[in-house]
Amino acid sequence: MRELADAGFSTRSLSDFSMEFTSATAPRPRVCVWLTFDDGFQDVFDHALPVLSRHGFRAVLFLVSDLLGKTNEWQQKAGDITEPLMDEAQVCDWLAAGQEIGSHTRTHPHLTQLPLAEARGELTASKKALEDKFGLAIEHFCYPYGDWNAQVRDLVREAGYKTACTTEYGVNSVATPRLELKRITARYPSRNLKAIWKRLVGRG
Numbered sequence: 001m002r003e004l005a006d007a008g009f010s011t012r013s014l015s016d017f018s019m020e021f022t023s024a025t026a027p028r029p030r031v032c033v034w035l036t037f038d039d040g041f042q043d044v045f046d047h048a049l050p051v052l053s054r055h056g057f058r059a060v061l062f063l064v065s066d067l068l069g070k071t072n073e074w075q076q077k078a079g080d081i082t083e084p085l086m087d088e089a090q091v092c093d094w095l096a097a098g099q100e101i102g103s104h105t106r107t108h109p110h111l112t113q114l115p116l117a118e119a120r121g122e123l124t125a126s127k128k129a130l131e132d133k134f135g136l137a138i139e140h141f142c143y144p145y146g147d148w149n150a151q152v153r154d155l156v157r158e159a160g161y162k163t164a165c166t167t168e169y170g171v172n173s174v175a176t177p178r179l180e181l182k183r184i185t186a187r188y189p190s191r192n193l194k195a196i197w198k199r200l201v202g203r204g
Ligand SMILES: [Zn+2]
Pocket: 038, 039, 104, 108, 144, 145
């Protein structure tokens, strides 16, 4: 976060993404970054929120709607340790701090492996549950495991989402389809800005 701030990056709401690039009159920031956190882990609340607030940065948190206040059941099935997820009160505090939320389905399934009706249910029910619970429009989605195909993407559109994040590596431009947004994982220490830039443009 400090690196981004020092380099002059500012953050925007994901809702501004279309606006920023489609309106000829909208002021275009020189460098802009959209920050995302998947799954809604409690450690994001404990450790990331204070840092975001300190830098005046805005991020979107993709929540698994059936698991608020519970644990990472989908990862435990794969043998991972149990980690707590943010509860409703923490999500309210996250929103009150000026941060955003989006949907990451109801149960974190591989969407391309589900029957169509079930996949549709994951998309629509999670949107409605979060909207009812927090009283705001849920317009942003993130594919669990980055698992998507054209059919799933069309269901996401049909459910009323305006953007969707994949796990494909890269930056987004005017031409990037809004339901196929690329991202850069910041999980590893080697992924500092210099390393990312080098990988993107092939020079240091
Ligand atoms: Zn996830």
